Amino acid sequence: MFPELTTDERLRYQWQLWIGDFGEEGQRWLKGATALVSRIGGVGGSAAMQLAAAGIGRLILAHAGNLRLDDLNRQLLMNTEGIGKPRVETATHTLRALNPNVEIETIAENISESNAAALVEKCDIVVSAAPLFSERLLLNREAVRQRKPLVDASMYELEGRLISVLPGQTACLACLYPEAPPHWKREFPVISPVSSTVGCLAAMEAIKLITGLGQPLAGKLLTFDLRDMTFQKIEIPRRTDCAECGEV
């Protein structure tokens, strides 16, 4: 049974409870859900903030390392005082200040072979926003294996892309990228409105998948280019020979 809302929560979420096909039932679905967010930088941090504000029950945040000055143009969970401290520490303070009802678990590690399975096992949905294909593909593999929905959000310069994976029903990330592309570099041009936009879209997609609100992308890739404000949805077919989801 999904958890009841408290009086405080009914007031906090009042304005979104007015959304007709969301309502109290959607809010209770959200309260009962756990999302794993891989990396809480410009994209994942914005996604985590939106999920916390909307009232997700539990967030698991995975991100290694300490905050640097050059993170602060886009990593909106962070602040100047946090420079030199673990990113997950500052992110937790920010999210708790925003919404103390959200339970937060942090892991000061990036996704790897040694932690991916256990982390995915603890969540209901995965939001994937690491700057490396190796981490994204690993998370995709685990999500597909454990039949957990995954939202993959990425960006470059003024462009963003979003795809949601429903294992066994839609294409997965490996259908799109069968192997890690060799020319991608971890450092990439980014300005906050772009990373935040795709992070917000990822959070909305996750909320839709958790609550049944609206129609998720499921099987379509959303691309946008804020240079000319164009948005496009592209059908991505499943690959029957996909190493990850071909036999799911």
Add this chain to the structure above:
Amino acid sequence: MRILVQYKGQLRTALKCGEEEIELPDGGTVASLLSKLSERHSHVATQHLLTTNGRTPTGLLTVVNDAAISSLQCSMVVLNTGDVVTLLPPIAGG
């Protein structure tokens, strides 16, 4: 026939160009378009357009209007005047 080609991601950065019109003979396919683009932009071709074995690079998404075209379909999909071909190299900024 004239085809509008849009360049995204690192391809746009490498070419310093967001889009251009390309003239192709009638009956031209996506593969013939990529071949022509590789000749025109030879300095970025093997990384972004066609590898040395004539295949599209790993993760390059080729879209004709709103439809994704797989690497195997490139030689079968015939283009028409007014088609928009968008080339999206893989991105993973987070």
